Amino acid sequence: MLNPRELISAVKKLEIKTRKNVDELTGGAYHSVFKGRGMEFCDVREYSPGDDVRTIDWNVTARAGHPYVKQFTEERELTINLLVDISASADFGGNKTRMQNAIEIAMLIAFSAIRNRDRVGLMLHSDEEELHLRAKRGKQHILRLARELIVHQRKSRKTNIKQLLDRLMQTQKKKSVVFLISDLMDSNYEKSLRAVGKKHDLIVVNILDEFEINIPKRLPPLLMQDAESGLLDFFKPNAKIHTSAQQFIERNKRICIEAGADWMLLKNTSDPTTELMKFFGRRNQRK
Numbered sequence: 001m002l003n004p005r006e007l008i009s010a011v012k013k014l015e016i017k018t019r020k021n022v023d024e025l026t027g028g029a030y031h032s033v034f035k036g037r038g039m040e041f042c043d044v045r046e047y048s049p050g051d052d053v054r055t056i057d058w059n060v061t062a063r064a065g066h067p068y069v070k071q072f073t074e075e076r077e078l079t080i081n082l083l084v085d086i087s088a089s090a091d092f093g094g095n096k097t098r099m100q101n102a103i104e105i106a107m108l109i110a111f112s113a114i115r116n117r118d119r120v121g122l123m124l125h126s127d128e129e130e131l132h133l134r135a136k137r138g139k140q141h142i143l144r145l146a147r148e149l150i151v152h153q154r155k156s157r158k159t160n161i162k163q164l165l166d167r168l169m170q171t172q173k174k175k176s177v178v179f180l181i182s183d184l185m186d187s188n189y190e191k192s193l194r195a196v197g198k199k200h201d202l203i204v205v206n207i208l209d210e211f212e213i214n215i216p217k218r219l220p221p222l223l224m225q226d227a228e229s230g231l232l233d234f235f236k237p238n239a240k241i242h243t244s245a246q247q248f249i250e251r252n253k254r255i256c257i258e259a260g261a262d263w264m265l266l267k268n269t270s271d272p273t274t275e276l277m278k279f280f281g282r283r284n285q286r287k
Contacts, residue, residue, distance in 0.1 A: 011146045018107040021273040029280035030112035034078055034177055043071045078118040078177055079135045082106050083164055085182035087126045088157035096268040098207045102181045103149045105272040110142050124152055127160035129167055165192035181205045184252045197260035204256045210269045
């Protein structure tokens with residue numbers, strides 16, 4: 001557990017790192033990728049040939065004696081929900097754990113959101129809801145999110161992605177942008193994923209370790225412990241296991257696409273800012 005001085009230092013370092021990357025890289029890209037909730041009225045002007053007659057403001061037209069049309073601007077305010085899987089498997093990793101990657105990318109998204117005056121909420125979940133911060137805007141709220149991500153001590157080691165997604169559907173009635181940040185090492189959540197993908201703009205950030213993605217085919221047997229169950233077993237890397245790892249990744253991608261979600265793979269050896277920019281670029285190309 002960090003003492004208050006260490007916590008302040010950790011939050012400050014995270015803020016400086018992520019804000020610098022947001023300022024240099026993600027601010028404009030973020031704005032162009034996520035659409036607002038619709039269009040809102042801002043003003044009227046005189047009708048010009050070629051204007052859509054459906055935009056004529058009949059009240060102003062009647063008072064002025066000649067036609068006026070309504071003008072609209074994009075209603076930019078968005079709600080961003082960060083759903084972070086904090087089960088024990090998040091501690092796995094080589095030079096950087098999955099949780100460290102999850103914190104960094106979550107804060108990149110959060111600081112991009114407040115730069116665009118959007119609201120951000122946070123849900124931390126294992127196989128139970130451990131923390132739920134309702135969406136708000138402002139720097140102080142974002143710094144609280146950072147503190148919670150850094151210091152939260154999980155109550156359970158297990159995973160239940162279905163429960164996390166169902167909880168979001170219960171609490172978030174209006175459409176929002178949802179980032180599910182998880183290793184996706186769970187099952188039976190596909191139906192709930194489809195429900196969220198149908199109602200919300202869903203992006204799944206699948207965080208995995210480089211070792212899991214490219215398992216060496218020749219290694220001596222390794223005694224490994226399951227992070228969530230605590231069970232010990234010998235792990236013998238071979239071609240079959242290597243193939244299974246690739247199939248797991250392809251399965252995750254397929255499930256997300258079928259649910260109407262965007263899927264993004266983030267390795268512990270990758271730079272979250274670079275990967276987020278690549279993702280923004282792909283989404284912009286699809287517009």
